[in-house]
Amino acid sequence: MSDEIKNREETEGWSNFIHDFIDEDIQPGGRFAGKTVHTRFPPEPNGYLHIGHAKAICIDFGTAEKYRGVCNLRMDDTNPTKEDTEYVDAIKEDIQWLGFSWDDRFYFASDYFPKMYELAVGLIKKGLAYVCELTPEQMRENRGDLTQPAVSPYRDRPVEESLDLFARMKAGEFADGKMTLRAKIDLASGNFNMRDPVIYRINHMHHHRTGDTWCIYPMYDYAHPIEDALEGITHSLCSLEFEDHRPLYDWVIANVDLPDKPRQIEFARLGINNTVMSKRKLRQLVEGNYVSGWDDPRMPTLCGLRRRGYTPASIRNFCERIGVSKVNSTVEYGFLEHCLREDLNENAQRVMAVLDPVKLIITNYPEDLTEEFEVENNPGKPEEGTRTVLFSRELWIEREDFLEEPFKGYFRLFPGNEVRLKTTYIVRCTGCKKDEDGNVIEVYAEYDPATRGGNTPDGRKIKGTIHWVDAKTAVDAEVRLYDSLFTVPDPDAGDFLEVLNPDSLKVLTGCKVEPALAEAKPGQSFQFMRQGYFCADSVDSTPEHPVFNRSVSLKDGFKKKAGK
The missing domain is CATH 2.40.240.10 (Ribosomal Protein L25; Chain P)
Known part of the structure; x- marks a missing residue:
C-alpha cells in the first residue's frame, strides 16, 4: 500500500472492499494508474429517492471524496414510461440536502441517444447485433433452460437487412413490440443475461426531454456502460443485482468503439425492516x-x-x-x-411543550404576578445561550403527570406529593377538580417561594420533575x-x-x-x-x-x- 493510500485511510476513515479494488487500480501499473478516480450516481427519474438510494449516494459521492476524485450525477432516462421532470428536480434537491455536489457534471442518458444509436449500428456492421421479430411472449418461450439453449430464427439475418430494419425502427415504421435489436453473444450461455439480450426496443411514447424525436430506446444494460465510458468513469459502483449483468457490461465496453474502459463493482443493497423500498x-x-x-x-x-x-x-x-x-x-x-x-x-x-394538557393552578401564587426564568437552549452547548420563559399562577401540564390515586413508583403530582416544576419552584399537590364525567379538568397545588430555581435549601428530596407551559402565553x-x-x-x-x-x-x-x-x-x-x-x-x-x-x-x- 502506498504512503498516500495509508495516509488517506488514517485521515479519512476505514476502507472497504470497494476501496481495496480502487487502491489496486490506482497503484503504479494498475488499471487506472495516474487517473483521477471518477464515479457516478445514475438514478432513474421515475420516482423519489429513498433511504436505500442514500446508501448508494454516500458510496458513489463518498468514494470520490475519499480519493479526491469526482462524481457525476446522471439521470437514467432511457425509459420514458414513468419519467418526469418533477422527479429530476426532487433527486437534485435530495442529493444537495445530503451535502454532496456534482458541480457542473450533470448529465442525462438521453444526451447520448444519438451516439448510442451510432454504436448500435456499428455492432450490427460487426455482425454482433441483429433485428429480431420475436414478440416478448415468444422470446420467453424460446429462452431455453440450463440444458437447452435459447432460439432465435432471426439470429443469422443478413447485416444489410438488420441495418435497414433498424433504421426503419428508428423512423417509426413499426408498432411497439414488433421488433427489437438484440446483441449476438451466446444463446447457450449459463448466464441468461448473455443469451442475445435485447439492447433496443420500440416505444412510441413522448419523452420528457427529447419529445417525439425517438421512438426506439436503448435498454439499461446497453446504455449504462456506454454512458460510463463516454463520461470517463473509472469505477461504476452499483448494487448487487447487477453482478450477473457485469459480463454484459464488459461485453458492451469491449465491443463498442469507445476509448475508456470503466470497471463495474457491485455492493449489497440496503434493506430495512418494517418498510418497503420498491x-x-x-x-x-x-x-x-x-x-x-x-x-x-x-x-x-x-x-x-x-x-x-x-x-x-x-x-x-x-x-x-x-x-x-x-x-x-x-x-x-x-x-x-x-x-x-x-x-x-x-x-x-430543548423546549417545553404539553401534548395532552390539563390546567395546573398554583393557588397561593399571586394572580397578578408573572416571573421570568432563564433556560438553557442546549445544556450540552452553553455557547447556544439561554432563552426567557414566563411563569405565572396558571400553567399547562401533561395530563399523565397527575394521578388522584398513584401507583407504586409514581413520583409526579398526586394529593400531598411534591414535585419540581422544571427550572422554577417546588409545588405540593392539594387536589383537583373534575367534570360531570369524572374527568380531571384542573389540578391544584401550592408553591414554596423559598425553592426558586427548583432548589431545596432545607435539603429535602424531590423525586419528580415535570415540565409545563405558561397558560397566559402558551400557543396552541x-x-x-x-x-x-x-x-x-x-x-x-x-x-x-x-x-x-x-x-x-x-x-x-x-x-x-x-x-x-x-x-x-x-x-x-x-x-x-x-x-x-x-x-x-x-x-x-x-x-x-x-x-x-x-x-x-x-x-x-x-x-x-x-x-x-
Whole structure:
C-alpha cells in the first residue's frame, strides 16, 4: 500500500472492499494508474429517492471524496414510461440536502441517444447485433433452460437487412413490440443475461426531454456502460443485482468503439425492516392515497425523512456505520432512529411543550404576578445561550403527570406529593377538580417561594420533575405522532397493503407550546422535554397554526438491545 493510500485511510476513515479494488487500480501499473478516480450516481427519474438510494449516494459521492476524485450525477432516462421532470428536480434537491455536489457534471442518458444509436449500428456492421421479430411472449418461450439453449430464427439475418430494419425502427415504421435489436453473444450461455439480450426496443411514447424525436430506446444494460465510458468513469459502483449483468457490461465496453474502459463493482443493497423500498410499491402507496404523498413523513423517501425531521448528518452517519458489503442483509429501523437521536441530542434546542394538557393552578401564587426564568437552549452547548420563559399562577401540564390515586413508583403530582416544576419552584399537590364525567379538568397545588430555581435549601428530596407551559402565553399547536407504516417486520413477504398500520399517524390538536415555537422555521428541530424530538412541519406549519412532527422518541430501544 502506498504512503498516500495509508495516509488517506488514517485521515479519512476505514476502507472497504470497494476501496481495496480502487487502491489496486490506482497503484503504479494498475488499471487506472495516474487517473483521477471518477464515479457516478445514475438514478432513474421515475420516482423519489429513498433511504436505500442514500446508501448508494454516500458510496458513489463518498468514494470520490475519499480519493479526491469526482462524481457525476446522471439521470437514467432511457425509459420514458414513468419519467418526469418533477422527479429530476426532487433527486437534485435530495442529493444537495445530503451535502454532496456534482458541480457542473450533470448529465442525462438521453444526451447520448444519438451516439448510442451510432454504436448500435456499428455492432450490427460487426455482425454482433441483429433485428429480431420475436414478440416478448415468444422470446420467453424460446429462452431455453440450463440444458437447452435459447432460439432465435432471426439470429443469422443478413447485416444489410438488420441495418435497414433498424433504421426503419428508428423512423417509426413499426408498432411497439414488433421488433427489437438484440446483441449476438451466446444463446447457450449459463448466464441468461448473455443469451442475445435485447439492447433496443420500440416505444412510441413522448419523452420528457427529447419529445417525439425517438421512438426506439436503448435498454439499461446497453446504455449504462456506454454512458460510463463516454463520461470517463473509472469505477461504476452499483448494487448487487447487477453482478450477473457485469459480463454484459464488459461485453458492451469491449465491443463498442469507445476509448475508456470503466470497471463495474457491485455492493449489497440496503434493506430495512418494517418498510418497503420498491419504487413500484411506494408509488402504489402514493397513488392509492394510503399516504399523503411522496414526502409523507412515514415514507422511507428522503423527502419524507427530511419532512419528519431526519438530518443529513444522521443519514450519512447511518450509511457509513452500516458499512459496505457483498452480502445482502436487513438493518433494523431502530438503528436509523438511533443515528438520528444521536445527532438531535447533540444539536436540537430543548423546549417545553404539553401534548395532552390539563390546567395546573398554583393557588397561593399571586394572580397578578408573572416571573421570568432563564433556560438553557442546549445544556450540552452553553455557547447556544439561554432563552426567557414566563411563569405565572396558571400553567399547562401533561395530563399523565397527575394521578388522584398513584401507583407504586409514581413520583409526579398526586394529593400531598411534591414535585419540581422544571427550572422554577417546588409545588405540593392539594387536589383537583373534575367534570360531570369524572374527568380531571384542573389540578391544584401550592408553591414554596423559598425553592426558586427548583432548589431545596432545607435539603429535602424531590423525586419528580415535570415540565409545563405558561397558560397566559402558551400557543396552541398541532402535533403529529408517527409510527411504523407497517405492522410486520417484513411487509414484502406478502401483500404489503394488507399489513398497513392503522395507527401509524396520530394527530393531536390543542397542544400547548412555548410562544417562540410559533416562529419555528420549516424543518427546525427541537427536543420537547420528556417527549421526544420534533420538527416544524415544512408544508403545513404556519405562525398562526404551528404543526410539529415527532421525528423520534427519547427512548433508544436499539441502544438498549445492543447493550444486552
